[in-house]
Amino acid sequence: MKTRYILPVLAGLFLLQIVSGATDIRRIETEVWLVKNGNAVVRQTWDVNVTQGTEWYIPIDNLGQRTVRDLSVYENNIKFESDGRNWNSDRTLSQKTHRSGIVEKSDGVELCWGQGEYGNHVYTILYVIGNLVQRSADGENNAFNWRFLNDEWTDSPDSVRLVIHNEVDSTAVWQAGDGGNMGVWVFGCEADTRVENGDVIIESTEPLQYYDNLTVLMRFDKDLFDPFTTDTRTFAQLQEAAFAGSDYYDATDGDVDVKEFFRVLWYLFLILIIIPLVVTSLWGLLAKYFRRVTGIRYGKEYFGSKRITGWFRDIPLGGRLDAAFALLDYGDRLETKDSMFPRLIGAYFLRWVQQGLAVPEKNPAGDDRWNLRMMKQRQPDTDDPLEREVYRAACDAAGENGILEENEFRKWSESHYMKVNLWPHDASLNGIKVWKDLPRETRCELPRFRNFLQDFTISDQREVPEVTLWKDYLVFAQLFGIADKVSKSFRQLYPEQYAAYMAQSHLGSGQDFLTSLNAVSTSFYHAARSKQMSVAADTRSHSYSSSTAHTRYSGGGGHSSRRGGGGHSGGGHGGGSR
16 A cells, blocks of 8 residues: 555544444343243343434344244333334334334344434333244254344444343253353354353443444253254254354364464554554543533533533432432543442442441551441332442441451452442443433532532531531532542531531541542452453453363353354344434
8 A cells, every 4th residue: 555545544444433433322231031942031221322213123034933022112110002013113203202013024023112302211122032042953952043233233332231041940050161051152243251150141342333243153952942943954054154254263173374363453453443542542631631621521412501600509319329420420521430430339338327327347457447337137218229239239248247348348349240340330320210301400400519519618608507418418529529528628617517427427537437438439349340351351362272262162152253153043234223
Protein backbone atom coordinates (compact mmCIF):
# COMPACT_ATOMS: atom_id res chain seq x y z
CA MET A 1 0.00 0.00 0.00
CA LYS A 2 1.39 3.45 -0.94
CA THR A 3 2.27 5.77 1.95
CA ARG A 4 -0.23 8.48 0.99
CA TYR A 5 -3.09 5.98 1.46
CA ILE A 6 -2.09 4.79 4.93
CA LEU A 7 -3.34 7.77 6.97
CA PRO A 8 -6.77 7.92 5.27
CA VAL A 9 -7.21 4.19 5.84
CA LEU A 10 -6.24 4.49 9.52
CA ALA A 11 -8.54 7.47 9.92
CA GLY A 12 -11.39 5.57 8.33
CA LEU A 13 -10.81 2.57 10.58
CA PHE A 14 -10.71 4.87 13.61
CA LEU A 15 -13.98 6.55 12.64
CA LEU A 16 -15.53 3.16 12.00
CA GLN A 17 -14.49 2.06 15.47
CA ILE A 18 -16.12 5.13 17.07
CA VAL A 19 -19.33 4.85 15.08
CA SER A 20 -19.66 1.13 15.69
CA GLY A 21 -19.37 1.73 19.45
CA ALA A 22 -22.57 3.78 19.50
CA THR A 23 -25.33 1.32 20.33
CA ASP A 24 -28.77 1.42 21.86
CA ILE A 25 -28.64 -2.16 23.19
CA ARG A 26 -26.53 -2.05 26.34
CA ARG A 27 -26.87 -5.67 27.44
CA ILE A 28 -28.80 -8.84 26.66
CA GLU A 29 -28.87 -11.56 29.31
CA THR A 30 -30.27 -14.95 28.31
CA GLU A 31 -31.15 -17.91 30.52
CA VAL A 32 -32.11 -21.30 29.06
CA TRP A 33 -33.59 -24.18 31.02
CA LEU A 34 -33.29 -27.59 29.27
CA VAL A 35 -35.84 -30.27 30.22
CA LYS A 36 -35.89 -34.02 29.79
CA ASN A 37 -37.84 -34.16 26.50
CA GLY A 38 -35.42 -31.77 24.79
CA ASN A 39 -37.57 -28.63 25.06
CA ALA A 40 -36.07 -25.39 26.32
CA VAL A 41 -37.54 -22.44 28.20
CA VAL A 42 -35.79 -19.17 27.31
CA ARG A 43 -35.81 -15.92 29.26
CA GLN A 44 -34.03 -12.82 27.95
CA THR A 45 -33.51 -9.48 29.68
CA TRP A 46 -32.89 -6.55 27.34
CA ASP A 47 -31.40 -3.32 28.75
CA VAL A 48 -31.89 -0.80 25.93
CA ASN A 49 -32.31 2.85 25.05
CA VAL A 50 -35.04 3.32 22.42
CA THR A 51 -34.07 6.06 19.98
CA GLN A 52 -36.00 5.16 16.83
CA GLY A 53 -38.56 2.77 15.36
CA THR A 54 -41.76 1.35 16.82
CA GLU A 55 -40.96 -2.29 17.64
CA TRP A 56 -38.22 -4.80 18.47
CA TYR A 57 -38.01 -8.03 16.47
CA ILE A 58 -35.95 -11.22 16.59
CA PRO A 59 -35.85 -13.43 13.45
CA ILE A 60 -35.52 -17.14 14.23
CA ASP A 61 -35.11 -19.16 11.04
CA ASN A 62 -34.14 -22.66 9.89
CA LEU A 63 -36.30 -24.41 12.50
CA GLY A 64 -36.68 -27.79 10.86
CA GLN A 65 -38.35 -30.08 13.44
CA ARG A 66 -38.10 -27.39 16.11
CA THR A 67 -40.79 -24.90 17.11
CA VAL A 68 -40.85 -21.51 18.84
CA ARG A 69 -43.99 -20.69 20.84
CA ASP A 70 -45.54 -19.15 23.98
CA LEU A 71 -43.99 -15.68 23.68
CA SER A 72 -44.53 -13.40 26.70
CA VAL A 73 -43.01 -9.94 27.22
CA TYR A 74 -42.85 -7.96 30.47
CA GLU A 75 -41.66 -4.54 31.60
CA ASN A 76 -41.87 -3.27 35.18
CA ASN A 77 -43.90 -6.38 36.06
CA ILE A 78 -46.50 -5.42 33.43
CA LYS A 79 -47.26 -8.25 31.01
CA PHE A 80 -47.71 -7.12 27.41
CA GLU A 81 -50.98 -8.03 25.74
CA SER A 82 -50.34 -10.86 23.28
CA ASP A 83 -51.46 -10.82 19.66
CA GLY A 84 -50.57 -14.51 19.42
CA ARG A 85 -49.16 -15.44 16.03
CA ASN A 86 -50.92 -12.53 14.29
CA TRP A 87 -48.55 -9.64 14.96
CA ASN A 88 -49.16 -6.65 12.69
CA SER A 89 -46.05 -4.54 12.12
CA ASP A 90 -47.99 -1.87 10.19
CA ARG A 91 -49.09 0.01 13.29
CA THR A 92 -47.98 3.14 15.09
CA LEU A 93 -45.71 3.36 18.12
CA SER A 94 -48.62 3.91 20.49
CA GLN A 95 -50.66 1.08 18.96
CA LYS A 96 -47.81 -1.38 19.61
CA THR A 97 -47.04 -0.19 23.15
CA HIS A 98 -47.37 -3.00 25.72
CA ARG A 99 -48.21 -5.53 22.99
CA SER A 100 -46.28 -8.54 21.70
CA GLY A 101 -46.71 -11.25 19.11
CA ILE A 102 -45.18 -13.63 16.58
CA VAL A 103 -44.89 -13.25 12.81
CA GLU A 104 -45.04 -16.53 10.88
CA LYS A 105 -42.51 -16.85 8.05
CA SER A 106 -41.92 -19.55 5.48
CA ASP A 107 -38.62 -20.54 7.11
CA GLY A 108 -39.28 -19.59 10.72
CA VAL A 109 -40.76 -16.85 12.90
CA GLU A 110 -40.13 -13.34 14.17
CA LEU A 111 -40.64 -12.52 17.85
CA CYS A 112 -41.96 -8.94 18.10
CA TRP A 113 -42.97 -6.46 20.78
CA GLY A 114 -43.73 -2.74 20.98
CA GLN A 115 -40.97 -0.40 22.04
CA GLY A 116 -43.07 2.09 23.99
CA GLU A 117 -41.86 5.63 24.59
CA TYR A 118 -38.36 6.60 23.52
CA GLY A 119 -35.79 6.35 26.30
CA ASN A 120 -34.49 3.65 28.62
CA HIS A 121 -36.29 0.32 28.91
CA VAL A 122 -35.66 -3.09 30.48
CA TYR A 123 -37.71 -5.80 28.78
CA THR A 124 -38.09 -9.43 29.85
CA ILE A 125 -38.88 -11.86 27.02
CA LEU A 126 -39.98 -15.46 27.62
CA TYR A 127 -40.57 -18.18 25.01
CA VAL A 128 -40.27 -21.93 24.49
CA ILE A 129 -38.10 -23.75 21.94
CA GLY A 130 -39.66 -27.13 21.21
CA ASN A 131 -37.24 -30.02 20.48
CA LEU A 132 -34.08 -27.95 20.93
CA VAL A 133 -32.10 -31.00 22.07
CA GLN A 134 -32.35 -33.84 19.54
CA ARG A 135 -31.14 -37.41 19.44
CA SER A 136 -28.23 -37.90 17.04
CA ALA A 137 -28.86 -40.03 13.97
CA ASP A 138 -26.66 -42.85 15.30
CA GLY A 139 -28.31 -42.71 18.75
CA GLU A 140 -24.98 -42.22 20.51
CA ASN A 141 -25.48 -38.61 21.65
CA ASN A 142 -28.03 -35.87 22.19
CA ALA A 143 -27.10 -32.45 20.83
CA PHE A 144 -28.03 -29.08 19.40
CA ASN A 145 -26.31 -26.33 17.42
CA TRP A 146 -28.41 -23.20 17.97
CA ARG A 147 -27.90 -19.51 17.23
CA PHE A 148 -29.13 -17.67 20.34
CA LEU A 149 -28.26 -14.17 19.05
CA ASN A 150 -28.15 -13.13 15.40
CA ASP A 151 -25.61 -11.11 13.47
CA GLU A 152 -26.36 -7.99 11.41
CA TRP A 153 -28.45 -6.33 14.12
CA THR A 154 -29.63 -2.75 13.66
CA ASP A 155 -27.73 -2.06 16.90
CA SER A 156 -25.24 -4.62 18.19
CA PRO A 157 -25.27 -5.32 21.97
CA ASP A 158 -22.49 -3.90 24.13
CA SER A 159 -22.39 -7.10 26.17
CA VAL A 160 -24.20 -10.44 26.32
CA ARG A 161 -24.44 -13.24 28.84
CA LEU A 162 -25.93 -16.69 28.33
CA VAL A 163 -26.55 -19.24 31.10
CA ILE A 164 -27.82 -22.75 30.25
CA HIS A 165 -29.35 -24.64 33.18
CA ASN A 166 -29.81 -28.36 33.64
CA GLU A 167 -33.47 -28.98 34.51
CA VAL A 168 -33.30 -32.62 33.43
CA ASP A 169 -31.94 -34.32 36.53
CA SER A 170 -30.39 -32.56 39.52
CA THR A 171 -28.33 -35.69 40.31
CA ALA A 172 -26.73 -35.77 36.83
CA VAL A 173 -24.52 -32.70 37.13
CA TRP A 174 -23.06 -31.52 33.83
CA GLN A 175 -19.31 -32.03 33.54
CA ALA A 176 -17.54 -30.80 30.41
CA GLY A 177 -14.57 -32.00 28.43
CA ASP A 178 -12.69 -35.31 28.44
CA GLY A 179 -14.38 -37.85 30.67
CA GLY A 180 -17.39 -35.59 31.18
CA ASN A 181 -20.97 -36.17 30.20
CA MET A 182 -21.27 -33.16 27.90
CA GLY A 183 -19.31 -30.67 25.81
CA VAL A 184 -19.86 -27.05 24.80
CA TRP A 185 -18.41 -24.92 21.99
CA VAL A 186 -19.20 -21.24 21.34
CA PHE A 187 -18.96 -19.42 18.00
CA GLY A 188 -19.53 -15.98 16.54
CA CYS A 189 -18.14 -13.47 19.08
CA GLU A 190 -15.42 -12.89 21.66
CA ALA A 191 -16.62 -14.73 24.79
CA ASP A 192 -15.43 -16.88 27.67
CA THR A 193 -17.19 -20.14 28.53
CA ARG A 194 -17.15 -22.15 31.73
CA VAL A 195 -19.19 -24.89 33.35
CA GLU A 196 -19.82 -23.87 36.95
CA ASN A 197 -21.98 -25.77 39.46
CA GLY A 198 -23.47 -27.71 36.55
CA ASP A 199 -24.49 -24.60 34.58
CA VAL A 200 -22.94 -23.44 31.30
CA ILE A 201 -22.01 -19.75 31.57
CA ILE A 202 -21.02 -17.76 28.48
CA GLU A 203 -20.03 -14.09 28.78
CA SER A 204 -18.86 -11.72 26.06
CA THR A 205 -15.46 -10.15 26.62
CA GLU A 206 -15.94 -7.19 24.28
CA PRO A 207 -18.84 -5.40 22.55
CA LEU A 208 -20.40 -7.32 19.66
CA GLN A 209 -19.80 -5.99 16.15
CA TYR A 210 -22.18 -5.98 13.17
CA TYR A 211 -21.19 -9.44 11.91
CA ASP A 212 -20.93 -11.06 15.37
CA ASN A 213 -23.43 -13.59 16.67
CA LEU A 214 -23.76 -16.09 19.52
CA THR A 215 -24.03 -19.69 18.36
CA VAL A 216 -23.67 -22.63 20.76
CA LEU A 217 -22.97 -26.30 19.96
CA MET A 218 -23.65 -28.73 22.84
CA ARG A 219 -23.27 -32.50 23.11
CA PHE A 220 -24.73 -34.68 25.86
CA ASP A 221 -24.40 -38.35 26.76
CA LYS A 222 -27.35 -40.24 25.36
CA ASP A 223 -28.82 -41.12 28.78
CA LEU A 224 -29.15 -37.47 29.91
CA PHE A 225 -32.15 -36.66 27.70
CA ASP A 226 -35.11 -38.46 26.18
CA PRO A 227 -35.79 -36.23 23.14
CA PHE A 228 -38.99 -36.29 21.09
CA THR A 229 -37.10 -35.92 17.78
CA THR A 230 -34.05 -37.37 16.04
CA ASP A 231 -31.62 -35.36 13.92
CA THR A 232 -30.77 -36.52 10.41
CA ARG A 233 -27.07 -36.13 11.26
CA THR A 234 -24.72 -37.86 13.66
CA PHE A 235 -23.01 -35.64 16.20
CA ALA A 236 -19.72 -36.03 14.31
CA GLN A 237 -21.40 -34.54 11.23
CA LEU A 238 -22.96 -31.74 13.29
CA GLN A 239 -19.59 -30.96 14.85
CA GLU A 240 -17.76 -31.04 11.52
CA ALA A 241 -20.14 -28.45 10.05
CA ALA A 242 -19.78 -26.20 13.11
CA PHE A 243 -15.98 -26.49 13.27
CA ALA A 244 -15.48 -25.65 9.58
CA GLY A 245 -13.51 -22.40 9.39
CA SER A 246 -13.26 -22.07 13.19
CA ASP A 247 -10.17 -22.07 15.39
CA TYR A 248 -11.32 -25.15 17.34
CA TYR A 249 -8.74 -27.75 16.48
CA ASP A 250 -6.81 -30.65 17.95
CA ALA A 251 -3.17 -29.58 18.30
CA THR A 252 -2.09 -32.96 16.93
CA ASP A 253 -4.05 -32.48 13.70
CA GLY A 254 -2.42 -30.54 10.88
CA ASP A 255 0.01 -27.64 10.95
CA VAL A 256 -0.84 -24.11 11.99
CA ASP A 257 1.33 -21.14 11.04
CA VAL A 258 1.32 -19.62 14.52
CA LYS A 259 3.93 -16.92 13.78
CA GLU A 260 1.98 -15.61 10.82
CA PHE A 261 -1.25 -15.72 12.81
CA PHE A 262 0.17 -13.64 15.64
CA ARG A 263 1.87 -11.21 13.26
CA VAL A 264 -1.46 -10.44 11.55
CA LEU A 265 -3.17 -10.32 14.93
CA TRP A 266 -0.63 -7.77 16.19
CA TYR A 267 -1.16 -5.43 13.22
CA LEU A 268 -4.92 -5.63 13.59
CA PHE A 269 -4.60 -5.01 17.33
CA LEU A 270 -2.39 -1.96 16.71
CA ILE A 271 -4.65 -0.42 14.04
CA LEU A 272 -8.07 -1.24 15.45
CA ILE A 273 -7.41 -1.09 19.19
CA ILE A 274 -4.24 0.69 20.31
CA ILE A 275 -4.37 3.78 18.09
CA PRO A 276 -8.10 4.46 18.65
CA LEU A 277 -7.66 3.74 22.35
CA VAL A 278 -4.83 6.25 22.77
CA VAL A 279 -6.67 8.98 20.87
CA THR A 280 -9.93 8.26 22.68
CA SER A 281 -8.19 8.25 26.08
CA LEU A 282 -6.52 11.61 25.45
CA TRP A 283 -9.78 13.08 24.27
CA GLY A 284 -11.57 11.61 27.30
CA LEU A 285 -9.06 13.17 29.73
CA LEU A 286 -9.43 16.59 28.12
CA ALA A 287 -13.22 16.28 28.12
CA LYS A 288 -13.23 15.22 31.77
CA TYR A 289 -11.04 18.16 32.79
CA PHE A 290 -13.28 20.55 30.86
CA ARG A 291 -16.43 19.17 32.50
CA ARG A 292 -14.94 19.34 35.96
CA VAL A 293 -13.80 22.95 35.57
CA THR A 294 -16.93 24.27 33.84
CA GLY A 295 -19.53 22.14 35.62
CA ILE A 296 -20.95 21.07 32.24
CA ARG A 297 -21.06 17.44 33.22
CA TYR A 298 -24.63 16.19 32.94
CA GLY A 299 -26.59 14.49 30.17
CA LYS A 300 -29.25 16.84 28.91
CA GLU A 301 -31.48 13.92 27.95
CA TYR A 302 -31.65 12.92 31.62
CA PHE A 303 -31.70 16.27 33.44
CA GLY A 304 -32.75 18.80 30.82
CA SER A 305 -29.49 20.71 31.30
CA LYS A 306 -25.77 20.03 31.06
CA ARG A 307 -24.94 22.30 34.02
CA ILE A 308 -27.00 22.06 37.20
CA THR A 309 -26.72 24.71 39.91
CA GLY A 310 -28.69 25.48 43.05
CA TRP A 311 -29.48 23.41 46.12
CA PHE A 312 -32.01 20.85 47.21
CA ARG A 313 -32.16 20.14 50.96
CA ASP A 314 -34.46 17.10 51.17
CA ILE A 315 -33.53 13.48 50.50
CA PRO A 316 -33.99 12.79 46.75
CA LEU A 317 -35.53 9.77 45.01
CA GLY A 318 -37.29 8.55 48.14
CA GLY A 319 -33.94 7.67 49.69
CA ARG A 320 -33.31 4.87 47.16
CA LEU A 321 -29.54 4.49 46.88
CA ASP A 322 -29.72 2.23 43.84
CA ALA A 323 -31.82 4.86 42.02
CA ALA A 324 -29.24 7.57 42.80
CA PHE A 325 -26.46 5.22 41.67
CA ALA A 326 -28.23 4.48 38.36
CA LEU A 327 -29.13 8.12 37.65
CA LEU A 328 -25.56 9.31 38.19
CA ASP A 329 -24.23 6.36 36.19
CA TYR A 330 -26.37 7.32 33.19
CA GLY A 331 -26.53 11.09 33.55
CA ASP A 332 -23.27 12.28 35.16
CA ARG A 333 -20.38 12.25 32.67
CA LEU A 334 -17.79 12.37 35.47
CA GLU A 335 -19.04 9.27 37.27
CA THR A 336 -18.45 5.63 36.34
CA LYS A 337 -19.85 2.37 37.65
CA ASP A 338 -16.45 1.17 38.84
CA SER A 339 -15.75 4.32 40.87
CA MET A 340 -19.25 4.61 42.33
CA PHE A 341 -20.03 0.99 43.17
CA PRO A 342 -17.65 0.67 46.16
CA ARG A 343 -19.21 3.88 47.49
CA LEU A 344 -22.68 2.35 47.07
CA ILE A 345 -21.57 -0.67 49.13
CA GLY A 346 -20.16 1.70 51.77
CA ALA A 347 -23.47 3.61 51.85
CA TYR A 348 -25.35 0.35 52.42
CA PHE A 349 -23.09 -0.51 55.36
CA LEU A 350 -23.41 2.95 56.88
CA ARG A 351 -27.20 2.74 56.68
CA TRP A 352 -27.14 -0.68 58.35
CA VAL A 353 -25.07 0.73 61.17
CA GLN A 354 -27.61 3.51 61.66
CA GLN A 355 -30.48 0.97 61.66
CA GLY A 356 -28.74 -1.35 64.11
CA LEU A 357 -28.35 -4.12 61.53
CA ALA A 358 -24.56 -3.96 61.84
CA VAL A 359 -22.83 -2.97 65.09
CA PRO A 360 -19.29 -1.53 64.77
CA GLU A 361 -16.61 -3.02 66.98
CA LYS A 362 -12.99 -1.91 67.14
CA ASN A 363 -10.53 -4.42 65.75
CA PRO A 364 -8.95 -6.34 68.67
CA ALA A 365 -5.56 -5.83 67.03
CA GLY A 366 -5.73 -2.21 68.17
CA ASP A 367 -5.31 -0.56 64.75
CA ASP A 368 -7.73 1.87 63.06
CA ARG A 369 -9.82 -0.86 61.48
CA TRP A 370 -13.33 -1.75 62.57
CA ASN A 371 -15.25 -4.99 62.45
CA LEU A 372 -19.02 -5.28 62.13
CA ARG A 373 -21.23 -7.60 64.13
CA MET A 374 -24.01 -8.55 61.72
CA MET A 375 -27.52 -9.00 63.11
CA LYS A 376 -28.34 -12.08 61.05
CA GLN A 377 -31.81 -12.52 62.49
CA ARG A 378 -32.92 -9.24 60.90
CA GLN A 379 -33.19 -7.95 57.34
CA PRO A 380 -33.01 -4.40 55.90
CA ASP A 381 -36.39 -2.71 55.55
CA THR A 382 -35.88 -1.53 51.98
CA ASP A 383 -37.38 -1.71 48.49
CA ASP A 384 -33.87 -2.02 47.03
CA PRO A 385 -33.38 -5.73 46.07
CA LEU A 386 -29.61 -5.35 45.76
CA GLU A 387 -29.31 -3.95 49.29
CA ARG A 388 -31.02 -7.07 50.62
CA GLU A 389 -28.74 -9.30 48.54
CA VAL A 390 -25.56 -7.53 49.70
CA TYR A 391 -26.74 -7.79 53.31
CA ARG A 392 -27.22 -11.55 52.96
CA ALA A 393 -23.75 -11.77 51.42
CA ALA A 394 -22.23 -9.81 54.33
CA CYS A 395 -23.94 -12.12 56.84
CA ASP A 396 -22.67 -15.15 54.92
CA ALA A 397 -19.13 -13.76 54.86
CA ALA A 398 -19.27 -13.04 58.61
CA GLY A 399 -19.39 -16.77 59.34
CA GLU A 400 -20.74 -18.49 62.41
CA ASN A 401 -19.58 -15.84 64.90
CA GLY A 402 -21.41 -13.11 62.95
CA ILE A 403 -18.41 -10.74 63.02
CA LEU A 404 -17.46 -9.39 59.62
CA GLU A 405 -13.80 -8.55 59.19
CA GLU A 406 -12.31 -6.78 56.17
CA ASN A 407 -10.39 -9.81 54.96
CA GLU A 408 -13.49 -12.04 55.29
CA PHE A 409 -15.56 -9.82 52.99
CA ARG A 410 -12.68 -9.65 50.50
CA LYS A 411 -12.29 -13.45 50.46
CA TRP A 412 -16.04 -13.91 50.02
CA SER A 413 -15.92 -11.52 47.07
CA GLU A 414 -13.09 -13.45 45.41
CA SER A 415 -14.94 -16.76 45.72
CA HIS A 416 -18.18 -15.20 44.39
CA TYR A 417 -16.56 -12.87 41.86
CA MET A 418 -19.00 -13.59 39.02
CA LYS A 419 -21.99 -12.63 41.16
CA VAL A 420 -20.27 -9.52 42.58
CA ASN A 421 -19.23 -8.27 39.14
CA LEU A 422 -22.88 -8.35 38.03
CA TRP A 423 -24.06 -6.29 41.00
CA PRO A 424 -23.27 -2.85 39.49
CA HIS A 425 -25.39 -3.77 36.48
CA ASP A 426 -28.16 -5.06 38.76
CA ALA A 427 -28.09 -1.80 40.74
CA SER A 428 -28.57 0.19 37.53
CA LEU A 429 -31.42 -2.02 36.33
CA ASN A 430 -33.21 -1.77 39.68
CA GLY A 431 -32.57 1.97 40.03
CA ILE A 432 -33.76 2.93 36.55
CA LYS A 433 -37.26 1.73 37.41
CA VAL A 434 -37.47 4.38 40.16
CA TRP A 435 -36.62 7.46 38.10
CA LYS A 436 -37.21 6.65 34.44
CA ASP A 437 -40.78 8.05 34.50
CA LEU A 438 -39.94 11.06 36.69
CA PRO A 439 -39.80 14.54 35.08
CA ARG A 440 -36.33 15.94 34.48
CA GLU A 441 -36.82 18.68 37.05
CA THR A 442 -37.40 16.03 39.73
CA ARG A 443 -34.27 14.15 38.61
CA CYS A 444 -32.31 17.39 39.05
CA GLU A 445 -32.97 17.19 42.80
CA LEU A 446 -30.17 14.59 43.06
CA PRO A 447 -27.29 16.74 41.72
CA ARG A 448 -28.69 19.77 43.58
CA PHE A 449 -28.70 17.74 46.78
CA ARG A 450 -25.04 16.89 46.15
CA ASN A 451 -24.37 20.63 45.61
CA PHE A 452 -26.03 21.33 48.95
CA LEU A 453 -23.87 18.82 50.84
CA GLN A 454 -20.69 20.04 49.16
CA ASP A 455 -21.43 23.71 49.87
CA PHE A 456 -22.98 23.30 53.31
CA THR A 457 -20.15 25.02 55.18
CA ILE A 458 -20.27 28.18 53.04
CA SER A 459 -24.04 28.63 53.20
CA ASP A 460 -25.47 31.55 55.13
CA GLN A 461 -28.87 29.82 55.20
CA ARG A 462 -27.96 26.82 57.33
CA GLU A 463 -30.33 25.27 59.79
CA VAL A 464 -29.50 22.64 62.39
CA PRO A 465 -30.55 19.39 60.68
CA GLU A 466 -32.71 16.85 62.47
CA VAL A 467 -30.88 13.72 63.54
CA THR A 468 -32.95 11.56 61.16
CA LEU A 469 -32.14 13.88 58.26
CA TRP A 470 -28.47 14.02 59.26
CA LYS A 471 -28.29 10.21 59.07
CA ASP A 472 -29.56 10.25 55.47
CA TYR A 473 -27.23 13.14 54.65
CA LEU A 474 -24.20 11.10 55.67
CA VAL A 475 -25.38 7.98 53.82
CA PHE A 476 -25.81 9.89 50.55
CA ALA A 477 -22.53 11.71 51.15
CA GLN A 478 -20.90 8.28 51.29
CA LEU A 479 -22.41 7.46 47.88
CA PHE A 480 -21.19 10.82 46.51
CA GLY A 481 -17.67 10.17 47.84
CA ILE A 482 -17.70 13.19 50.19
CA ALA A 483 -18.63 11.54 53.51
CA ASP A 484 -15.33 12.57 55.14
CA LYS A 485 -15.83 16.20 54.15
CA VAL A 486 -19.48 16.32 55.23
CA SER A 487 -18.72 14.58 58.52
CA LYS A 488 -15.99 17.09 59.35
CA SER A 489 -18.27 19.98 58.43
CA PHE A 490 -21.03 18.82 60.75
CA ARG A 491 -18.57 18.15 63.54
CA GLN A 492 -17.23 21.70 63.29
CA LEU A 493 -20.63 23.40 62.95
CA TYR A 494 -22.69 21.30 65.37
CA PRO A 495 -20.30 19.53 67.75
CA GLU A 496 -22.95 18.58 70.31
CA GLN A 497 -25.38 17.02 67.82
CA TYR A 498 -22.51 15.33 66.02
CA ALA A 499 -21.12 13.79 69.22
CA ALA A 500 -24.60 12.55 70.21
CA TYR A 501 -25.12 10.88 66.85
CA MET A 502 -21.72 9.19 66.88
CA ALA A 503 -22.31 7.92 70.39
CA GLN A 504 -25.70 6.47 69.38
CA SER A 505 -24.03 4.63 66.51
CA HIS A 506 -21.02 3.50 68.60
CA LEU A 507 -18.71 5.17 66.10
CA GLY A 508 -16.35 7.10 68.35
CA SER A 509 -15.08 10.10 66.42
CA GLY A 510 -16.54 8.75 63.19
CA GLN A 511 -13.64 9.68 60.94
CA ASP A 512 -11.60 6.53 61.48
CA PHE A 513 -14.73 4.42 60.97
CA LEU A 514 -15.46 6.11 57.64
CA THR A 515 -11.86 5.54 56.58
CA SER A 516 -12.14 1.85 57.50
CA LEU A 517 -15.51 1.60 55.74
CA ASN A 518 -14.05 2.99 52.51
CA ALA A 519 -11.16 0.52 52.71
CA VAL A 520 -13.52 -2.45 53.20
CA SER A 521 -15.91 -1.55 50.38
CA THR A 522 -13.11 -0.70 47.95
CA SER A 523 -11.06 -3.84 48.63
CA PHE A 524 -14.25 -5.93 48.45
CA TYR A 525 -15.08 -4.81 44.90
CA HIS A 526 -11.50 -4.70 43.63
CA ALA A 527 -11.01 -8.28 44.79
CA ALA A 528 -13.87 -9.44 42.57
CA ARG A 529 -12.63 -7.37 39.62
CA SER A 530 -9.07 -8.65 39.99
CA LYS A 531 -10.24 -12.24 40.23
CA GLN A 532 -12.30 -11.94 37.05
CA MET A 533 -9.40 -10.38 35.13
CA SER A 534 -7.05 -13.04 36.44
CA VAL A 535 -9.36 -15.86 35.31
CA ALA A 536 -9.86 -14.24 31.90
CA ALA A 537 -6.13 -13.68 31.44
CA ASP A 538 -5.35 -17.24 32.46
CA THR A 539 -7.93 -18.53 29.99
CA ARG A 540 -6.53 -16.46 27.13
CA SER A 541 -2.86 -17.14 27.92
CA HIS A 542 -3.44 -20.87 27.61
CA SER A 543 -5.86 -20.83 24.73
CA TYR A 544 -3.25 -21.88 22.16
CA SER A 545 -1.25 -24.41 24.16
CA SER A 546 -1.61 -27.95 22.93
CA SER A 547 -3.25 -29.21 26.14
CA THR A 548 -5.76 -26.36 26.24
CA ALA A 549 -6.41 -26.66 22.51
CA HIS A 550 -7.34 -30.29 23.07
CA THR A 551 -9.57 -29.34 26.03
CA ARG A 552 -11.37 -26.77 23.89
CA TYR A 553 -11.60 -29.30 21.07
CA SER A 554 -13.29 -31.77 23.42
CA GLY A 555 -15.81 -29.16 24.64
CA GLY A 556 -14.27 -28.18 27.95
CA GLY A 557 -15.05 -24.46 27.65
CA GLY A 558 -12.52 -21.65 27.47
CA HIS A 559 -12.48 -18.88 24.89
CA SER A 560 -14.87 -18.89 21.95
CA SER A 561 -14.15 -19.06 18.24
CA ARG A 562 -15.25 -15.93 16.42
CA ARG A 563 -15.51 -17.94 13.21
CA GLY A 564 -17.38 -21.14 12.44
CA GLY A 565 -20.71 -22.30 13.85
CA GLY A 566 -22.07 -23.46 10.50
CA GLY A 567 -24.96 -25.86 10.21
CA HIS A 568 -26.82 -24.24 13.07
CA SER A 569 -30.58 -24.12 13.59
CA GLY A 570 -32.53 -21.12 14.86
CA GLY A 571 -31.48 -17.51 14.74
CA GLY A 572 -30.32 -16.16 11.43
CA HIS A 573 -29.55 -12.63 10.33
CA GLY A 574 -30.92 -9.27 11.35
CA GLY A 575 -33.13 -8.14 14.16
CA GLY A 576 -33.27 -5.25 16.57
CA SER A 577 -35.28 -2.06 16.18
CA ARG A 578 -37.47 -1.14 13.22
